[in-house]
Amino acid sequence: SSGINAEYGRLxxxxxxxSEFEQTTVKDRLNELCASNPTIDLHGYTIPEAKRMTRxxxxxxxxxxxxxxxxxxxxxxxxxxxFPRLKRSLKPFLTAQQLRYVEQEDGFKVRFK
Numbered sequence: 001s002s003g004i005n006a007e008y009g010r011l012x013x014x015x016x017x018x019s020e021f022e023q024t025t026v027k028d029r030l031n032e033l034c035a036s037n038p039t040i041d042l043h044g045y046t047i048p049e050a051k052r053m054t055r056x057x058x059x060x061x062x063x064x065x066x067x068x069x070x071x072x073x074x075x076x077x078x079x080x081x082x083f084p085r086l087k088r089s090l091k092p093f094l095t096a097q098q099l100r101y102v103e104q105e106d107g108f109k110v111r112f113k
Contacts, residue, residue, distance in 0.1 A: 039070040
């Protein structure tokens with residue numbers, strides 16, 4: 001997964017220097033990377049909404065055979081008191097759902113395999 005993230009970053013950085021045709025090719029590759037590492041951004045959702053979205057995203061990712069799902073919760077920098085409420089609420093939720101996950105700075109990587 002860190003290899004995918006590194007390749008994604010490299011491709012994104014180089015995109016601005018490419019011709020229109022090359023940019024299309026890079027965008028196609030970025031889409032392939034995203035398809036192999038699905039991500040859901042939960043910024044702006046309430047805690048109940050984020051839990052529902054997470055449950056649906058987990059079911060969809062599992063049914064498509066993805067090995068993992070990245071959940072972006074943010075760091076809480078825009079929350080009252082700069083407290084990561086979403087991330088703190090999802091952690092026990094993921095555990096209660098018996099999901100294996102790795103906590104990241106701005107969310108979680110949920111693993112299915």
